[in-house]
Amino acid sequence: MNPFQLSSAPRTPAALILTLFTGLTPLAANADEAQIAVAANFTAPMKAIIASFEEDTDHTVKASYGSTGKLYAQIKNGAPFEALLAADQKRPKLLEEEDKLGVPGTRFTYAIGTLVLWSADADKVEDGPALLKSGDFNKLSIANPKLAPYGEASIETLEALDLKDTIEPKFVMGENIAQTYQFVDTGNADIGFVALSQVMEGGKIIKGSGWVVPSEMHAPIRQDALILESGKDNPAVTELFSYLKGEKAKAIIHDFGYETD
Amino acid sequence: MFLTETDIEAIALTLRLATVTTLILFALGTPIAWWLARTRSRWKGPIGAVVALPLVLPPSVLGFYLLVAMGPNGPVGRLTEAFGIGLLPFTFWGLVAGSVFYSLPFMVQPVQNAFESIGDRPLEAAATLRAAPLDRFFSVALPLSLPGFVTAGILTFAHTVGEFGVVLMIGGNIPGVTRVASVQIYDYVEALEYGNAHRLAAVLLVFSFLVLLALYTWKPSGKKQ
Numbered sequence: 001m002n003p004f005q006l007s008s009a010p011r012t013p014a015a016l017i018l019t020l021f022t023g024l025t026p027l028a029a030n031a032d033e034a035q036i037a038v039a040a041n042f043t044a045p046m047k048a049i050i051a052s053f054e055e056d057t058d059h060t061v062k063a064s065y066g067s068t069g070k071l072y073a074q075i076k077n078g079a080p081f082e083a084l085l086a087a088d089q090k091r092p093k094l095l096e097e098e099d100k101l102g103v104p105g106t107r108f109t110y111a112i113g114t115l116v117l118w119s120a121d122a123d124k125v126e127d128g129p130a131l132l133k134s135g136d137f138n139k140l141s142i143a144n145p146k147l148a149p150y151g152e153a154s155i156e157t158l159e160a161l162d163l164k165d166t167i168e169p170k171f172v173m174g175e176n177i178a179q180t181y182q183f184v185d186t187g188n189a190d191i192g193f194v195a196l197s198q199v200m201e202g203g204k205i206i207k208g209s210g211w212v213v214p215s216e217m218h219a220p221i222r223q224d225a226l227i228l229e230s231g232k233d234n235p236a237v238t239e240l241f242s243y244l245k246g247e248k249a250k251a252i253i254h255d256f257g258y259e260t261d
Numbered sequence: 262m263f264l265t266e267t268d269i270e271a272i273a274l275t276l277r278l279a280t281v282t283t284l285i286l287f288a289l290g291t292p293i294a295w296w297l298a299r300t301r302s303r304w305k306g307p308i309g310a311v312v313a314l315p316l317v318l319p320p321s322v323l324g325f326y327l328l329v330a331m332g333p334n335g336p337v338g339r340l341t342e343a344f345g346i347g348l349l350p351f352t353f354w355g356l357v358a359g360s361v362f363y364s365l366p367f368m369v370q371p372v373q374n375a376f377e378s379i380g381d382r383p384l385e386a387a388a389t390l391r392a393a394p395l396d397r398f399f400s401v402a403l404p405l406s407l408p409g410f411v412t413a414g415i416l417t418f419a420h421t422v423g424e425f426g427v428v429l430m431i432g433g434n435i436p437g438v439t440r441v442a443s444v445q446i447y448d449y450v451e452a453l454e455y456g457n458a459h460r461l462a463a464v465l466l467v468f469s470f471l472v473l474l475a476l477y478t479w480k481p482s483g484k485k486q
Contacts, residue, residue: 067451
């Protein structure tokens with residue numbers, strides 16, 4: 001295939017160079033690239049979904065992972081992302097309704113997060129509530145409730161157990177769920193509330209020990225996705241969004257311990 | 262009010278951290294600087310390089326290794342637990358340990374330069390007057406290199422105030438214990454509270470500028486250069 005025959009190719013030097021480079025790899029005529037921003041807690045499943053998506057279509061996906069707050073600020077300041085997969089509903093909603101940076105009507109809940117009380121020690125967490133009540137741990141790592149929906153859900157869980165005030169002096173806070181996990185994984189905090197997706201693979205917890213917090217103990221952690229203005233006409237983005245709603249992606253999402261609608 | 266109560270708390274903690282770190286580094290950095298300035302050992306290069314490492318290493322690298330080293334499975338963590346101190350991450354003294362390492366070159370290098378610029382002659386003259394080594398250090402070397410100490414102290418203090426990456430990695434964001442001003446600003450930005458972020462950031466900006474202004478306009482009386 002001769003890349004120069006693409007009628008839609010823009011005739012600027014930069015685009016020419018880009019075409020030359022992409023022309024070196026075997027490429028179908030309708031292959032596009034999506035550049036998306038993804039919440040840190042969804043890193044592992046998203047990597048699996050992207051691999052599967054790229055195999056099933058000719059599109060490629062470039063993902064940046066970070067905390068939703070940071071990604072939101074970057075998008076507001078002109079970051080070239082074409083879609084956002086957030087850790088909450090608040091920021092996609094803001095982008096769509098107030099900032100007018102999102103494509104109206106494309107917002108949907110792609111995953112519902114599950115919280116787990118986790119320890120790197122394989123014997124530490126057997127009965128979660130009993131362990132929390134006993135106080136038999138040095139620190140409890142939680143995501144900053146002001147910044148992360150997982151942190152908010154952690155606080156709600158402790159309130160449901162009526163333990164928040166007793167345990168608060170033992171809090172250490174990660175800036176996002178990735179750092180929260182790091183505190184526990186390095187053993188500096190005995191236990192912590194992390195995303196089930198961080199410790200789960202193939203439907204089971206693969207290291208340490210954990211107690212999956214029943215979903216009725218906190219408000220659901222609904223994670224919304226939104227197509228941004230710059231991604232409106234990119235087929236790779238729109239197809240990725242329909243892919244996310246499809247059975248294949250949902251199976252991966254469930255595998256990593258998330259629920260879906 | 263201009264700043265919130267938690268801002269004041271974060272600033273107070275930051276100043277306390279910077280003060281303690283600077284004092285510890287005066288005690289720790291001076292002998293290192295002295296040795297580096299006077300030695301002809303082949304270890305001068307490697308030790309000097311280790312001291313300078315925090316200048317080029319990203320704070321995330323330092324913070325990550327500190328978190329692992331001071332954890333229950335790390336060498337430092339095993340040591341502190343054996344001594345009954347417990348684990349250092351998430352404590353004020355953990356931040357101090359991190360800051361001492363992080364700000365080490367800002368103390369050692371100016372002091373080392375000051376020691377080197379004295380040269381051998383004043384010390385030799387003192388020796389011929391039968392001053393003992395310690396006496397030579399305290400009566401001759403120290404007063405002559407005072408400007409270097411002032412510069413080092415100010416830089417160390419200011420650099421510790423501006424610390425972010427290391428505290429983010431090992432701090433745990435505990436109000437009044439490890440939540441310093443720079444982390445507080447980061448929280449504000451992430452939480453979209455830009456007004457609060459602006460105010461606290463402006464305080465730090467003005468502070469840093471004033472410190473550097475003082476440093477650059479201050480003319481040491483003893484320095485003949």
